[in-house]
Amino acid sequence: MSNYLSTAKADHLFDELKPIFRSILIDHNRHQFKKAQELINALQEFIKELKATISEDPNLLNDIWVLNCFIQLIDAYGRTWEKITANQFVSSWDYLQSCFDLIRAIKKFSKINVQFFEQQLLALEKLYPYNVFFSVGMVVEYFECSICGHHIDSPNCIHLPGNLYSGEMAKSIGKNIMQIDHIAMTHNPHDKRCVVKYNDTDEAFNAVSYLATLLTSNKFQISDFTGLEISKVQSLKPEYKNYGRNKICLCGSNKKFKNCCITKAFIETDHIKILATHRPIELAI
Ligand SMILES: [Zn+2]
Ligand SMILES: [Zn+2]
Known part of the structure; x- marks a missing residue:
């Protein structure tokens, strides 16, 4: 039985990496963001090399994808706080939203506990002045699968958008934008990056x-x-x-x-x- 991921091997790896994750968070607490960044770079390099050695096991590749999301979360988390403590609130917002994207992905594909981050960041989000967002609707000719390149709804494509295939997420890519259909203002959009920007000193x-x-x-x-x-x-x-x-x-x-x-x-x-x-x-x- 695995605790967080689908393979015991990835689970073991996650446990082994925990002390490094913790020391990165301690660096964040000390506002030593550069030092934290060096550790994150080393982790990303390690994951890259690891991926190159596994070609057969699709489950393990998916787990490595999730582990990489977790490293990216720690990274985006640190950058969010780095920007905040430097009074760069506008750019901190984008990193904060990246954190939420990564938290969603980690929760979808693993049992890694991200509650600490999610709770804290949801509270943090409430401190920002943004509550109306713009969302653009457009008409495209067709959607292409990011993995096989076929039309996403053709019988040639077996992939479901948002699912993992050997460590790669299938996405549907809108091709040939025909027209912008509408621009909506909404309170709860999929992507909260499209906001009326203030100055950092506002x-x-x-x-x-x-x-x-x-x-x-x-x-x-x-x-x-x-x-x-x-x-x-x-x-x-x-x-x-x-x-x-x-x-x-x-x-x-x-x-x-x-x-x-x-x-x-x-x-x-x-x-x-x-x-x-x-x-x-x-x-x-
Ligand atoms: Zn009166
Ligand atoms: Zn496909």
Whole structure:
């Protein structure tokens, strides 16, 4: 019985690599992102060489594909935090989305536990100002299979898009775009990279920028960030701050404020509490 992957050999390999994954995460906690990167490069080189030695076993090749996804996840995870602690919030978003793509792939093809990453990153995602996304719909002539090159729905192609075949994922590639059909705005698109971009210094990034400050001033470590507590708070609109209840209302009605706009003078805002608790790195992997 294997624990995480479909072959015992890959399982064993994953166990052997765990100490390296952990030391990469410790480097991230120390903000030594370059050092972490060197270890990741070495791991990727190792996987490449390993793949070259296996040609027969399709299950093992699929497992190696998943292991490679896991290495890419650690990589994208580190880059996300590297960008955040450097106040480069716009580019951190794209790495964060890569993390989610990789988490989905790992969960689909293995039992590797990625809960630590998923929970933390979902909380992190909520700190960003993005909630409307653009999604482009287009009409294409046909879809081609990335593995065999045939039309994806022809009898010549036996591959299902999104499945693994000897360590390669079958994808359907849209060929010959005929026209852009529509551009939709949506709250929950497949790809969240298409967003209205802000500048890194925009106050829309206040929440994630505050988190960056906590990390760079060593209030806690990256792996200690566990989630958020979001509550609604009522606060007076700026123009009514310290405004006397018996004064004539600002709206021009000639009535007293307390008998007029007082109920409309409040706005509801999110109050976000960042949660962190010290936890051992073994919890992640
Ligand atoms: Zn095919
Ligand atoms: Zn009024």
